[in-house]
Amino acid sequence: MPATLKYHFWRRVRAAHYAFGLARLPFGRVLERAVGQWERAQGFGDSPKEKATWDAEYGDGRWAYIAQLHENSRYWTIIGYMDAFRGGGEYLDVGCGDGVLFSRFKALGYQRYVGIDISEVAIRQLQCHNDDRTHFAQGDGDVHEPDGLFDVIVFNESLYYLKDPVGSLERYARSLKPGGCIIVSTYTNSRRSLAVLREAKTKLTVVDEAKTSQGSMSWLCTVLKPANAGMA
Template identity: 40%
Template sequence: MRAISMSEAQRWEQEYQDGRWDFLHKLREAPRYGAIAAYLMQAKRPYRLLDVGCGDGVLMQYLHPDWLSGYVGVDLAQTALDRFQGLPPGGVTRCADLATYEPEGTFDAILFNEVLFFTPDPVAEINRYRAALNPGGVMIVSLYVKDSGGAKTTLDAVHGLFTGPEWDLLDHCRLTTLGKGTRWQLYLAR
């Protein structure tokens, strides 16, 4: 496994300090977070959630705290975690690289929220984390859509995994904002 270099971690810290990721709180991100919340409703409730790429907790604005029996949020930027809003009772955050983080226990839902672009083998990471998924639990992946380059390669690899025989693809959708044309692909699988 590849660990994020210190310079990459420092870059993420600086980007959060500079407000580069503040747009995640804007209205244009609401469709994606709303779809993620709807997918999470497919997990048995209350559910224990592992949120990989949790940032500063934007998702918490879309979840009812009674839905959660436990929460672990993982992000590479401690600055983001220091700003985390809405941490549910008993919830914890961990500053870690998704490639080296070892899940703490098992979960009813695991979310990869826009982070699989930052690992050389997203399919291997999804499969590694699958071991921490409770029987009947759900895996949710959100990916920003690009039509070329590394982002397209990641999207194609994830799509191939979830549409293959190893997973039960419960749903997937593509969201597009009409104003800016921002696009995401979301997957719900078990």
């Protein structure tokens, strides 16, 4: 098959896979792995990346735009939920990047704030904040095992970069304190991110959800709890 036809074929397969949840069908997981491999080979912006790629992108300023004004609405929505559900508590920020969320949240105060990111380049910019309440470290979100329990675990535009996002979400949910919650921010222009969120909602209970928009961009901020947890 010519390269151009092959590319368009896989684009259509990818679109169908996410639009119709084909992973649920027989052999769906095989298709899901094939789509994932193709996404990574093509360098899709909403698919998993290797550590070296993340380091290169943070090194050349690729992610500097997320600290700009047009991203503020979604950050303050996340922060509002973080404070409302467990103000002053213990927080885990999975895929914290170079700390844009932390820089806005820290003034509200916390008992403990832990941030992990696969990129050493990003984490290096944050380690000056490490103290007895704050800890930033390089870690792969796909395999990281949290130290202790948390009131709130945040995936700020990071969940859909994991290779097994919903499986990882369920694993991280085991590190919640009783009554704790997970906050997931999702970019709505990404087929993959919306598919991940849709599946996550079948595994965990939705407590609340808000949509923010800025120009042509919009995000969903979803608060989730384990299905067997109370809503209080």
